[in-house]
Amino acid sequence: MIVKIKSESGILPAYETDGSAGMDVRACLKEPVCIMPGDRYLVPTGIAIELPQGYEAQIRARSGLAVKYGIGLVNGVGTIDSDYRGEIKIPMINWGPEPFEIKNGDRIAQMVIAKYEKIKWEDTSELGETTRGDGGFGHTGV
Ligand SMILES: O=c1ccn([C@H]2C[C@H](O)[C@@H](COP(=O)(O)OP(=O)(O)OP(=O)(O)O)O2)c(=O)[nH]1
Numbered sequence: 303m304i305v306k307i308k309s310e311s312g313i314l315p316a317y318e319t320d321g322s323a324g325m326d327v328r329a330c331l332k333e334p335v336c337i338m339p340g341d342r343y344l345v346p347t348g349i350a351i352e353l354p355q356g357y358e359a360q361i362r363a364r365s366g367l368a369v370k371y372g373i374g375l376v377n378g379v380g381t382i383d384s385d386y387r388g389e390i391k392i393p394m395i396n397w398g399p400e401p402f403e404i405k406n407g408d409r410i411a412q413m414v415i416a417k418y419e420k421i422k423w424e425d426t427s428e429l430g431e432t433t434r435g436d437g438g439f440g441h442t443g444v
Pocket residue numbers: 361377379380381382383384386389390391392393
C-alpha cells in the first residue's frame with residue numbers, strides 16, 4: 303500500500319529490518335532538547351501523513367530507549383487517526399534517573415500501521431454466555 307507523507311526533513315520513517323512491524327520515527331528539531339527526570343516533552347517529527355479510511359498509525363515506544371534510559375510515551379500508545387493531517391508529535395516522558403537529550407534525527411519512537419474495524423452497537427440487556435463470564439483481572443491466577 304502506498305501512503306502519502308509530507309516530511310520537513312525529507313527523511314521518511316523506515317523499517318530498520320525486513321521483518322520490523324514498526325517504522326522508526328525521527329525527531330525533527332532545530333535545537334536539541336533535554337528531558338529532565340520526571341519531565342515530558344512533545345517532540346515534533348516534521349511528518350504528516352494521509353492514511354486511507356480503515357487504517358490507523360500506532361505510535362509506540364522503542365524498547366531500547368525504555369530499557370537503557372527509562373524513556374516512554376506519556377500516552378502509552380499514540381493513535382494517529384486516518385483523517386489527521388497535522389504534524390505527528392510524540393509525547394515523551396523520562397522515567398529514568400538521568401536527563402535525556404534528543405537531537406535532530408534521533409529515532410525516538412516507532413509507528414505501526416494497523417487496520418481497524420468500525421462497529422455499530424446493538425444495545426441490549428443480555429450478553430452471550432462464556433466459560434470466563436465476568437472473571438478477569440487475574441481470576442485464572444498469576
Ligand atoms: O501520540 C500522538 C497521539 C495523537 N496525535 C495526533 C494524531 C491524532 O489523530 C490526533 C488526536 O489524537 P487523540 O484522539 O489520541 O487525542 P484526543 O485528546 O482525543 O484529541 P482529539 O480531540 O483531537 O481527537 O493527535 C499525535 O500526533 N501523536
